[in-house]
Amino acid sequence: MPELGVMTCDSADLPVPAHIAIIMDGNGRWAEERGQNRLFGHKAGADSVREVVETARSLGVRHLTLYTFSTENWGRPQGEVSGLMSLLQNYLRSELKAMLKNDIRLCCLGEVQQLPAEVRAVLEKSMAETARCGAMVLNLALSYGGRNELVRAAQALARECEQGHLHWADIGEKMLAGYLYSAGQPDPDLLIRTGGERRLSNFLLWQLSYAELYFTETKWPDFRRQHLLEAIAAYNQRQRRFGKTGGQMRQHTTGQS
Secondary structure (H helix, E strand, C coil): CCCCCCCCCHHHCCCCCCEEEEECCCHHHHHHHCCCCHHHHHHHHHHHHHHHHHHHHHHCCCEEEEEEEECHHHHCCHHHHHHHHHHHHHHHHHHHHHHHHCCEEEEEECCHHHCCHHHHHHHHHHHHHCCCCCCEEEEEEEEECHHHHHHHHHHHHHHHHHCCCCCHHHCCHHHHHCCCCCCCCCCCCEEEECCCCCCCCCCCCCCCCCCEEEECCCCHHHCCHHHHHHHHHHHCCCCCCCCCCHHHHHHHHHHHC
């Protein structure tokens, strides 16, 4: 990853979402279309991760969250799971120097304790060494499930109530959000899903409540800089109303100008 400067969305000078989340789908199908095993597609997808991270950083995106490995993915064939863990370990080792140079902080969303010990050690080392970086946060959702995240938060709040530290009536949206893996980070503005599917797949169920959704037929190994720019351009064509009318939003915008 080269050293990067911050710029707007190429010559179009488009505003850039503060937080982009991506479901990186289609690696296995991409490989099968080429007569290769699924791991071949995951390896190719690692190159897309590198380019998308570089592009997001250069555009000034503040938070980038990648759905890397779900809780459901543990049910895949053991050979594929082992291969994915090996790819993750190699990626973390190879990209640490670049993350430090480009001021990217690495964070993890999910049940880190379920990862193999050797992968967890490399992950924790990378997170510790990049902890002071501040230009962009790169979240890897690992052993992550949205429903499990909400159950975990509810259990933590219940314990606080049971121990007398909290009253149930004091629990609101802001408090619950503080018990999620993403506590302290803004919700995604834009969700991108590659590979042609149109579902959330148990990803950031709370945080994506008001995100703009962008689906593309492009499979993840083919998703590169230009595709990310196209998604951001589409995002900028939408009006985010958050329950208000279009007229109210136009009036609000005019009042700010």
